[in-house]
Amino acid sequence: MRKLIIVVLGLAPLLSAPMGCRRTQPVKVDVVEEEAPKLATVIHVADPKATVQLVKGFYELEQNSWRWTAGKFAVALRPPRGASERGAVLQLKFAVADAVLERVKSMTVKARSGKVELAPETYTKSGEQIYSRDVPGSILGGEVVLFEFEVDKFLPPGAVEQRELALIVTTIGLELK
Amino acid sequence: MKRLARAAYWIAPPLFCLAVYWLGLKAWFQQDDFAWLGLRYDVEKWSDWFRILFAPMAQGTIRPWSERLFFIVFEAIFGVEALPFRIWVFLTQTVNLTLLSWIVWRVTKSRLAGFLAPVLWTASSALGRPMSWTSAYNQILCAFFLLASFQFLLRWIETGDERWWRWQWAAFLMGFGALELNVVYPALAALYTLACARERFRRTLPLFLPSALFVLVHRLWAPKVASGPYVMHFDASIFGTFLRYCHIALGAEHAGIIPPQTGWPPAVAAGVWILGAALAGFTLWQLARRQWLAGFFAGWFILTLGPVLALRDHISEYYLAVPMIGLASLGAWAAACAWRSGWVWRPVAAVCLMAYFATALPAARMVSHMHFERSRAVRNLVLGVVRARQLHPREVILLAGVETDLFWSAMIDNPFRLFKLKDVYLAPGSEDRIRAFPELGSVTDWVFPTKQAWSLLGDYRAVVYDASGVRLRNVTTNYMRILGALDTHSRVYWIDVANPAFERLLGRTWWAVEGGSRFMPKRATLRLAGPRSAGQKLYLNGWAPEKLFAEGPLKVFVSANGRPLGVATLVRGGQIFELAFDLPAELIGAESMEVAVESQRTFRAPPDVRDLSLRFGSFTVR
Numbered sequence: 001m002r003k004l005i006i007v008v009l010g011l012a013p014l015l016s017a018p019m020g021c022r023r024t025q026p027v028k029v030d031v032v033e034e035e036a037p038k039l040a041t042v043i044h045v046a047d048p049k050a051t052v053q054l055v056k057g058f059y060e061l062e063q064n065s066w067r068w069t070a071g072k073f074a075v076a077l078r079p080p081r082g083a084s085e086r087g088a089v090l091q092l093k094f095a096v097a098d099a100v101l102e103r104v105k106s107m108t109v110k111a112r113s114g115k116v117e118l119a120p121e122t123y124t125k126s127g128e129q130i131y132s133r134d135v136p137g138s139i140l141g142g143e144v145v146l147f148e149f150e151v152d153k154f155l156p157p158g159a160v161e162q163r164e165l166a167l168i169v170t171t172i173g174l175e176l177k
Numbered sequence: 178m179k180r181l182a183r184a185a186y187w188i189a190p191p192l193f194c195l196a197v198y199w200l201g202l203k204a205w206f207q208q209d210d211f212a213w214l215g216l217r218y219d220v221e222k223w224s225d226w227f228r229i230l231f232a233p234m235a236q237g238t239i240r241p242w243s244e245r246l247f248f249i250v251f252e253a254i255f256g257v258e259a260l261p262f263r264i265w266v267f268l269t270q271t272v273n274l275t276l277l278s279w280i281v282w283r284v285t286k287s288r289l290a291g292f293l294a295p296v297l298w299t300a301s302s303a304l305g306r307p308m309s310w311t312s313a314y315n316q317i318l319c320a321f322f323l324l325a326s327f328q329f330l331l332r333w334i335e336t337g338d339e340r341w342w343r344w345q346w347a348a349f350l351m352g353f354g355a356l357e358l359n360v361v362y363p364a365l366a367a368l369y370t371l372a373c374a375r376e377r378f379r380r381t382l383p384l385f386l387p388s389a390l391f392v393l394v395h396r397l398w399a400p401k402v403a404s405g406p407y408v409m410h411f412d413a414s415i416f417g418t419f420l421r422y423c424h425i426a427l428g429a430e431h432a433g434i435i436p437p438q439t440g441w442p443p444a445v446a447a448g449v450w451i452l453g454a455a456l457a458g459f460t461l462w463q464l465a466r467r468q469w470l471a472g473f474f475a476g477w478f479i480l481t482l483g484p485v486l487a488l489r490d491h492i493s494e495y496y497l498a499v500p501m502i503g504l505a506s507l508g509a510w511a512a513a514c515a516w517r518s519g520w521v522w523r524p525v526a527a528v529c530l531m532a533y534f535a536t537a538l539p540a541a542r543m544v545s546h547m548h549f550e551r552s553r554a555v556r557n558l559v560l561g562v563v564r565a566r567q568l569h570p571r572e573v574i575l576l577a578g579v580e581t582d583l584f585w586s587a588m589i590d591n592p593f594r595l596f597k598l599k600d601v602y603l604a605p606g607s608e609d610r611i612r613a614f615p616e617l618g619s620v621t622d623w624v625f626p627t628k629q630a631w632s633l634l635g636d637y638r639a640v641v642y643d644a645s646g647v648r649l650r651n652v653t654t655n656y657m658r659i660l661g662a663l664d665t666h667s668r669v670y671w672i673d674v675a676n677p678a679f680e681r682l683l684g685r686t687w688w689a690v691e692g693g694s695r696f697m698p699k700r701a702t703l704r705l706a707g708p709r710s711a712g713q714k715l716y717l718n719g720w721a722p723e724k725l726f727a728e729g730p731l732k733v734f735v736s737a738n739g740r741p742l743g744v745a746t747l748v749r750g751g752q753i754f755e756l757a758f759d760l761p762a763e764l765i766g767a768e769s770m771e772v773a774v775e776s777q778r779t780f781r782a783p784p785d786v787r788d789l790s791l792r793f794g795s796f797t798v799r
Contacts, residue, residue, distance in 0.1 A: 032564045032642065032649040039655050048645035051578040052652045055659060060580040060610045070609070076659040142681040144655075146662040162613065 039078035039144055042091075042173025053077065055146065059163060066095070070164045071154040075147055079140035080176045088140055090118065090147060092131040093171040100165060101126045104153035109167070111149045113139050135174065147172075186288070190278060190295035191271040194308070197299055197541055200549035201309030202267055205259045205556040207548070209312040211590035213248035214257060218594065233399035242354035243315035257595050259552075262311045269317050270308065274299065276324040277502060283331055284373065284470060285510045287517075293509035294502075297530075300537045301505065303426070303497035305544025310552075315356040316498040322352030323362055323481075323499065330366050330381075334374045342380070349384060353391055358499060360388040361480045368476045372469030405616040409487035418486045419479075426478070426497050426504055427453045428536035449536055455529045456504070459511040474510065477503025494544070508533070555587040561642065561649030563596050569640045573633055575625055577604040577652060578645030581612045589618045604641055604656065605630050631660055635676060668706035668768060670798045679703075684771075688787060694720065698788045700775040707767025708760045708798050715742065715758045715772065719793040723750035724780040732777040733791070737761075737770045760798065772796060 043050035045058065045067045057073025080088055096107060101124075109131045110120035118133040131149075139145060154166035195202070206214065216229055229249075230241045238244075247265075255261040274295035282291025298304070307313040329345035332338070345366075352359035363384035370378040402408050428449045463471035482500040485493075508529075515526035558579070565574055579588065584603075593601045602625035603611075611620045633639035634657050641656040642649040657677045672679045675690045684702030687695050705715070715737070725731050726749060735742045735758050742758040764770050776790035 032561045032568070032651065033646075034568065034651045036643075036650060036652040036655045039658065048578065048643070048647075049650075051645040052641075052643050052655055053659065055663060056606050056609060058609060060582075060612065074663075076662055142662070143677075144658045144662045144681070146659070 039076070040173075041078050041080050042171065042175070043075070043077070044171050045169055057149075058169070066168050066170045068163065068165050069094075069149070069151075069167045069169050071151050071166045073149050073166075073169075075149075075172050076144050077147060077172070077174050078143065079145055080174055083135075083140040083174065083176055084137045087137040087177045088135050088174040089177060090131075090133050090135050091171070091173055091175060092149065092169065093128070094131070095128050095168040095170070096123050096126045097165075097168055098126045099160065100155050103155060106153070107166070108152040109149060110152075111147050113145055113147050134177065140174075145174075186292060187275060187278065190274040190292070190299060193296055194270060194274060194299045195267065197538065198267075198304070198308035198545050200542075201305075201545045202263050203260075204263060204309050204311075204545075204549045205552035206257070206262075206311060206559075206592070207552045207555045207586045208310070209590065210248070210310075211587070211592040211595065213244050213312060214252050215591070215594055216245055217249050217252065233395075238357065239395065239399070240315050240354065240356055242351070243318040243356060244312065246354075247314060247318075248311075259311070259556075262314075266308065266311065266314050266317055269314070269321055270304075273317065273320050273324055276321070276328055277506070280324065280328050280331060281506050281509055283335075284369075284473075285506075285513065287510065287513040289516060290506075290509040290513035293512055294506045297508050297533065298501055298505035300534055300541060301426075301497070301501040302428070302537055302540035302544055303494050303501045305541045306495035306548060307498050309545045309548035313495055313498075316495060319352065319356035319358050320499050320502065322348055322355050322359060323365070324502070326352060326362055327365065327369070330369070334370070334377055346384075350387060353387070357391075357395065358481060358484055360391055361483065363388050364480050365477060368480070369473050372473040372476075406491035407488065408490065410489040411487050414489040415486045418489055418492060419482070421492055422482055422486075422497060422500075423453070425492075425494055426501060427456075428533065428540065449532060452529045452532045455525065456507060456511065459514070460507065470510070471507060474503045474507035477506070479503075551582065551586050554583055555592070557648060558583060558587050558644050559592045559596075561644070562593060562598060562601055565640065565642055565649060565651070566596075566598050566601075571638070573600045573602065573625070573639040574598075575602055575604040575630060575639055575641045575656075576644050576649075577607065577641055577656065578643040579603055579607055580610045580645070583644065584611045584620065584623075585614065585617065588623060634660065635673065637676075669704075670706050670709075672703055672705060672796045674703070674793050674795065688789070691792075694792050694794045696787070696789045696792045697774065697776070699779050699790060700773065701793075702771055702773045703796060704769050704771055705796060705798055707764035707770050709765070711762060711765060713760055713798055715760055716795075716797045716799065717756040717758075717774065717793065718753070718795045718797075719791050720753050721747050721750045721791055722780065722789070724782065725776070725778065725790060726750035727780070728778065734775040734777075736773045737764060738767075739771075739773075 037049045039053060040047070040050045043053055045054060046061055046065050053076045054067075055074040055076050057070040058075075059068045059070070061067055090111060092109070092111070101107070106122050106124045108120045108122045111118040111131070111133065113135065116136065116139050118135065121131055123129050151166040154164055157164050220226060220229055230245050231239060233239050247262075251262050251265065277295045277298060278291045280291075281294040282288055285291070307316040326345050326348040329341045329348060333341035333345060349359070349362050352362060363381060366381040366384055367378060370381050460471045460475050463469075478500045481503065482497070485491075485496045488496075512526045512530060515522035558576075562574060562576070576588075588603075593599075603620075603623045605625055605627040608620050608624050613620055630639060634641070634653070639653075640651060641653045643652045654677045658680060661677070661679060661681050669679070669682060672682055674683060674687065674695045675693050677690075682704045686698050686701045687703075688697065689695070708714075715735070717733075717735070721731065726747075731747045731750075733745045733747060733756060735745070735756070737760065740761060742760065745756045745758075747754055774791070774793075779788040779790045781788065
């Protein structure tokens with residue numbers, strides 16, 4: 001035991017090893033992926049590959065499956081092939097939280113892309129919901145289309161927490177008509 | 178065989194520790210580690226060393242051995258390589274376990290208690306963080322100095338040899354460089370001598386002087402914490418905080434580690450309370466028998482927990498790392514006593530131990546796993562950026578997909594400066610996905626402004642990497658397309674046809690991007706805003722391939738909204754050109770106009786089957 005203690009204490013001076021040493025350290029470098037994935041037509045908010053398409057108004061990922069949104073949020077989607085001719089259906093899958101609905105009583109969701117406004121829908125029950133609207137082919141011709149969503153009522157910052165809380169979103173996507 | 182058993186007796190607890198915290202050994206850096214790793218870059222002259230090593234830092238802490246010197250020396254020797262740091266932490270803990278085993282064996286006279294104490298301590302989830310996060314090494318090193326001092330005290334009590342007394346002083350004084358908690362050592366020494374060696378008690382009183390001096394100097398020197406979680410509350414809340422720590426110590430809850438919705442099964446929770454009752458009962462029984470050692474073990478828990486009890490708003494499981502030495506020793510002694518007392522108490526001890534291991538071990542592993550996973554994400558981000566910088570030495574690097582945990586575990590302490598990387602920022606909009614903790618720092622300081630990002634990306638002077646996956650992914654093209662879509666309604670007076678951000682403004686006939694430009698077939702279109710004022714012109718910049726001129730000069734027809742702007746004639750090929758056309762007054766202020774360009778002829782370059790004509794770079798209205 002005594003020997004062990006002596007060895008241990010003998011190691012202590014190593015802590016005061018040379019300090020002025022400033023040699024450049026070799027860096028073990030990891031690989032990065034230089035090839036970006038294709039933009040997605042349907043995105044699950046938990047999919048890391050689609051994170052960049054959640055343009056604004058989405059908060060951090062929770063329980064690896066959903067995200068709270070602010071009252072206004074936007075997502076960029078790649079139109080499905082042929083959508084410019086046939087049009088597509090925009091689907092927003094989300095949940096209305098009890099805590100939010102108790103305060104605001106009803107929530108109206110609407111969406112737009114550029115100058116094209118999609119009809120609003122009002123939700124008065126909590127739980128899982130789908131907002132689904134036809135999108136004309138005329139705005140689906142590009143590589144990517146931006147959809148901006150707006151919820152009329154939500155929990156303002158400070159009501160429950162510091163963030164503005166509206167919907168709990170899981171999936172957003174375009175489906176060919 | 179006897180030697181083998183003896184070796185196993187000492188080796189088993191460290192091996193158990195290695196097995197429980199294996200992931201901690203493999204963990205990379207995170208959080209405060211980067212601040213400590215970067216310390217030596219703050220040294221400009223020799224006189225800076227004193228400030229760097231001894232000036233009070235975060236929350237007024239002064240821990241030169243366990244944080245500053247430890248990181249400075251290891252970083253100087255091994256660079257930003259985590260394994261040597263982790264090995265050193267494990268080596269220190271191996272010594273701690275051995276010291277604890279020896280101490281408990283000697284004070285209880287039970288080999289079994291000596292064996293169980295380090296095992297029970299290891300299983301405590303309070304060790305999860307110190308064994309997995311290098312910045313929490315202060316707990317491990319503090320335990321080392323306290324245990325070392327105490328074992329020197331025991332040797333002095335046993336032998337009367339004054340050398341051990343002096344060694345105790347040396348270890349005790351060194352301990353102030355590990356953690357402020359070291360101030361409680363004199364109380365531990367005094368309590369032990371009062372309990373078990375009363376004739377030595379008076380000799381321990383001088384030990385209080387350095388502690389008192391340290392407290393005085395610390396109070397005078399360290400900045401006062403006026404707000405935030407580190408404010409000390411010397412009021413009745415201390416009792417509530419103490420009870421909460423008792424809960425955590427017994428495994429009834431795990432502060433900030435296990436989400437509330439994943440609570441323990443009721444049977445296990447009940448087992449935890451049985452364990453608490455058993456420990457309390459054993460202590461009271463021993464005290465009733467005037468076996469004051471039980472009081473010392475309980476006192477170790479209370480005294481070493483004492484300094485953090487005033488931190489009402491900062492209850493952290495790892496603050497129990499050193500106090501748990503007391504409870505582990507008490508538990509080990511209780512188990513050994515039960516074993517000796519025959520078959521009546523043995524099942525009780527077995528049930529208590531099982532209850533403890535059933536709750537503590539999974540939690541300890543979970544904490545370790547959590548830190549390992551977090552450190553791996555941090556590593557992927559930091560080393561990914563290092564690689565990205567190698568690939569893009571001059572561009573600004575914008576990081577998308579960084580969320581709350583990754584930001585506060587990695588970026589806030591600027592790990593990039595360790596690699597001398599500059600111009601690394603969060604992509605615009607990232608602040609939405611990062612929770613603000615103003616007391617820790619500012620997220621917005623890291624976010625690159627949208628307009629500047631747009632400008633740099635347009636000039637190919639920035640790249641965007643997505644950090645939300647396992648590896649960093651270059652998503653510059655996608656990001657620019659999205660920025661382009663965002664910018665749909667602003668007027669565009671300049672188009673780089675090769676830039677993905679402008680794709681949405683190009684007609685369908687353009688060929689794919691080739692080396693920073695695009696070929697067009699015979700005819701191509703694009704959309705630009707109309708001129709802002711009279712006199713502005715449309716400029717076309719491109720390159721004319723020689724093959725187009727096999728039949729002589731080439732005419733280029735340009736129109737805007739169907740109205741011809743003019744015909745330009747290119748005389749020679751194999752060179753760049755700039756064409757300028759007047760814009761009619763009726764287009765002034767137009768949100769958008771369709772510009773059409775048509776070449777007089779095309780050519781083919783087999784085996785390419787495309788019809789090619791001019792190769793364009795940009796279109797500008799100015």
